Amino acid sequence: MDHQELRHRFATLTTAHVADACIRTRIPVRCAPAGLHAVVAGGRVAGRACPARHVGSVDIFLEAIEGSSPGDVLVVDNGGRLDEACVGDLVVLEAQSAGLDGIVIWGLHRDTADIRALGLPVFSLGATPTGPQRLDDRPEDALESVTVGDWTVSCEDLVLGDDDGVLLLPAARAEEVLALAERIRDTERRQAGRIHAGVPLRSQVHFDAYLAQRRQTPSLTFRDHLRSVGGAIEE
Incomplete structure (x- = not known):
């Protein structure tokens, strides 16, 4: 499924619909922890994961973006740390300029006002003013897979995000899951309509x-x- 089709189909769905479809198809429901949410309410992302494991320097993000494709979602693993921000406005602007669909951060961001002004959807655990004050050794697989909460994410995954949070979906099962999510959505809409009608x-x-x-x-x-x-x- 290409990015345009994914975005078109997810536009009328929610992560809740997709999560329910995962349950029906017995695919593990891989939700990011509840504390990870959109910097701007109403933000939505849908794209292939572009993983980057942060070790203290911004170059890992630039390298990930260099190897990305338009429509990808940069997924940043900073170990869920709450003592430093690892993504700021320049990384968001760089991702936006490269055509990425958004950024998901297992950690904190900063430059909130500038990020809001840019408009690229960003999901994170929150904000803090300070950037990293460390530089750790970089793992060899830093651009191959990352961790978000309890889940491992690679470029074989799709990232879907909305006001309910972020959901990770195996790309190979996307058609099956989205088709079922659409049926669930339609059933729920009919049910809601009948409730409004007095049933x-x-x-x-x-x-x-x-x-x-x-x-x-x-x-x-x-x-x-x-x-x-x-x-x-x-x-």
């Missing part, structure tokens, strides 16, 4: 029947019931 969700999903069946079969789960009636909530 409670409980009626739509035959909740009274579920309660009656559960009394007969205590092991019956609501998710099993939803699958039988075509509901999409909780998945």
Whole structure:
């Protein structure tokens, strides 16, 4: 799936839709920790991961951007550190000039006002004024894979981000997952429309029947019931 198609299809989805689709397809749901969020509310990213493991110097980002393609998302691993900012406005501007779709930082940023003015979506754990005061040895695979929270991210992954956070998706499964996410979205929109029209969700999903069946079969789960009636909530 090329970048234009990915952006077009994700434009009408949310990371929640995609996460539910991952559950349905038994793909691990790889969400960045909840503290990682968009610097500007409403920011959205969708692109192939461009990994860069930070060791104290900006050159790793320049090298990653040099090897990137338009539409990629720079994924910065600074170990979740909260004592230094590793990305500032110049790196964001450089990424924007190279046509990247955004930046995800497992760490902090700075130059918040300038980043907001630039408009390139940036996701991070927050901001602090100070940059790095160290220079560590660079691992040989610093541009091959990174860690975001509990997850390893490589160029074989797609990065999707919105107001709910950041989700990582294997590129090889993107078509399957996005198609299912679109069906979940459409089902939920129909359900919401019917609620607005006066039909409670409980009626739509035959909740009274579920309660009656559960009394007969205590092991019956609501998710099993939803699958039988075509509901999409909780998945």
